[in-house]
Amino acid sequence: MSVATLDERVYEELQALEAIFAPDLTINREDGIPKTIKMNIVPYTGDNIDEQYVRLTLEIKLCPDYPEKSPQVTMKNPRGLDDRIISRIHRDIKGKLNANIGHLIVYELIEMVRECLTQSNLPQGQCVICLHGFKNGDIFTKTQCFHYFHNYCLGKHLISGKKYYEEELDKLPSWQRVEAKPYQQTCPVCRSTVQFKVDDLKTAPPPLESLDAQPFQLTDEIKEMQERMQALMAHQISRGGVIGVGDLEPPPLIITDPAEVEEPKSSSSGAQNVATPETSSGARDGANSASAATASVTRPPYCGPYRGFNRRGKPGRRGRGGAR
Known part of the structure; x- marks a missing residue:
């Protein structure tokens, strides 16, 4: 052109x-x-x-x-x-x-x-929270990212999300609570930031379809599907496709809490082996033979509360280059 x-x-x-x-x-x-x-x-x-x-x-x-x-x-x-x-x-x-x-x-x-x-200015499909559709007479809302939810459902979702946030926040140590970001409402679909008044959403009635919905019943079709899913799960476990079920080896990732780390216990007898000039030569030969047996034993990494702490910077200790 x-x-x-x-x-x-x-x-x-x-x-x-x-x-x-x-x-x-x-x-x-x-x-x-x-x-x-x-x-x-x-x-x-x-x-x-x-x-x-x-x-x-x-x-x-x-x-x-x-x-x-x-x-x-x-x-x-x-x-x-x-x-x-x-x-x-x-x-x-x-x-x-x-x-x-x-x-x-x-x-x-x-x-x-x-x-x-x-x-067609009426949202089609389902509310992803309750899985019911939108009908004339339903009170629903549109987020800034153009996703749609019943006011009743979105209010319950935001209340549950804040409650979960506060429960997880209580589990953190005090120093992590200070650094934690404040609770922020997000869209259930795309996780974009949203702003809604939960008190106004709670006053909305439930979706019309939920009022007429039949109670859940375990049908033969659902039972058959459960059996197929169980067989598929067993097959995946047997082929190693599921992590954490029936594993005898340690998990690939372990996240520990400093509060859960226990200090190594000292020997109950409190006795110490002291090498003497007479026994040092024999002990040296024994140590060489025992080193091969203990070569595979490694000390586990330190996971205590002072991991990564610069001990030279502690009060009362001489810093690098300081006066002796």
Whole structure:
């Protein structure tokens, strides 16, 4: 695509798009020539941005012969849309492109996708906390990262997360508590930082599907699946594919707490072997023969509370280079 052969109508279309949709629309150019158009599309909700529950990114790659040849259109980062709706939008885009070869089509594509999102402005799929879907009448919320949860479920999740954090914090020694980061609410899906008032979330009613859900029953199908999983687990253990089950060797990684490390116990008799000139020569020969037997015995690494402590820096000790 060169400036000499580029259709002048393309430049006019892009200028109009930037004037209408900025800052949601970006145009990537190479040597001043437009190559790719990206647009974050959300439903029509007026000024109420909090009611925009779905979105996607439309990426349009302009070919050298556009508009005589259809551009390449890709949908990325859909939020709140299931595969059925995405497939329908994809079919509509393909039909629109085939019916408008030779015409400027970018604006119409954006408006068509926006209209589809407006009609489907209700999160599809399930709440990942309760595994129930979203129905009309449910009170749900949208995170800043465009993930959706029932208010009732998210409130319980945040309360449990803070409780778990405080329990783990209590297990740490005092010096680690000072350095520990404060509790931060995170999205259950992507772990992005979120900010919600838990007291407001707790007042929401539970999901409608949970009220009508049948109590759990252990069916024959579930029993059969459990038997298959048990057989698979036994096979993985027999082949060494599961760590920590039936292992006779030490685990590959041991994390010890300084408080759990016990000091080595001294001998109960308290007796010490003292070498004399008469026995030193014989003991030397015996030591040489015993060294081969004890060569494989190594002293375990120190895991006590002073591991890594610079003892030269302790009060009352002479530092390196200090006066004698």
